[in-house]
Amino acid sequence: MSGTPIAPTMSEPPTVWIAEPASRLLHEVAEAQYPLETGGSLLGYAVGDDFVVMDIVGPGPGATHQRYRFSPDADFQQEAINVRFFATQGRETYLGDWHTHPDGQAQMSWLDRRTLSRIARKTPDMRWEPLMLLLAGRPYGWSPAAFLHAKSGWPFGLHSAQRDMTIRYFTPH
Numbered sequence: 001m002s003g004t005p006i007a008p009t010m011s012e013p014p015t016v017w018i019a020e021p022a023s024r025l026l027h028e029v030a031e032a033q034y035p036l037e038t039g040g041s042l043l044g045y046a047v048g049d050d051f052v053v054m055d056i057v058g059p060g061p062g063a064t065h066q067r068y069r070f071s072p073d074a075d076f077q078q079e080a081i082n083v084r085f086f087a088t089q090g091r092e093t094y095l096g097d098w099h100t101h102p103d104g105q106a107q108m109s110w111l112d113r114r115t116l117s118r119i120a121r122k123t124p125d126m127r128w129e130p131l132m133l134l135l136a137g138r139p140y141g142w143s144p145a146a147f148l149h150a151k152s153g154w155p156f157g158l159h160s161a162q163r164d165m166t167i168r169y170f171t172p173h
C-alpha cells in the first residue's frame, strides 16, 4: 500500500491508482450501509491510460439503498464534484461511479453494464471513458474491481464492452 504513485511509463493493462485516504473513506462508507448497497462518484484525474482517484463522494442524503440496488443523490454528487473541481482549479473532476455488492461478487451485473453505458452517453464532453469501481464483500473483507467503459461501435452503447483494470494504492504527498 505504498510506493511511487505514478509509474513513469503507462502501465498495461490500464491502472486505477487509489489514494489511501480515498480508499479508507470508500471502506467506511461501504460499511456504514452494509448489508445494503451504497456508492457514489470517483474524483481525480487521468494520466495517459491510467486514472488517479484522489477522493470519493458518498451516496448523499437523498440516495436510496436496497439489498441489490442503489441510487445516488444526483444533486449531492454534482455539488461535491463542483466543489472538488473548483478547489483544485479544475485538476480533479468526475471519473466515474462506484458502488458496493454486499456479500456479492466483484463483477459487473447486467444493470451495472447498462449504468456505465448510460454514464458514457450522458457525459459526451468527458475527455476519457467513465470508470465503474465495485467493492464486493463485507466489512473487513472487501474485494475491489474496476472497469473502464469501452466504445463498441454499436449505437446507443447497447453492446458496449467494459475493460478490466488493475487497481493499485498510493500515499499522496
Ligand SMILES: [Zn+2]
Pocket (backbone or CB within 6 Å): 099, 100, 101, 108, 109, 112
Ligand atoms: Zn452492481
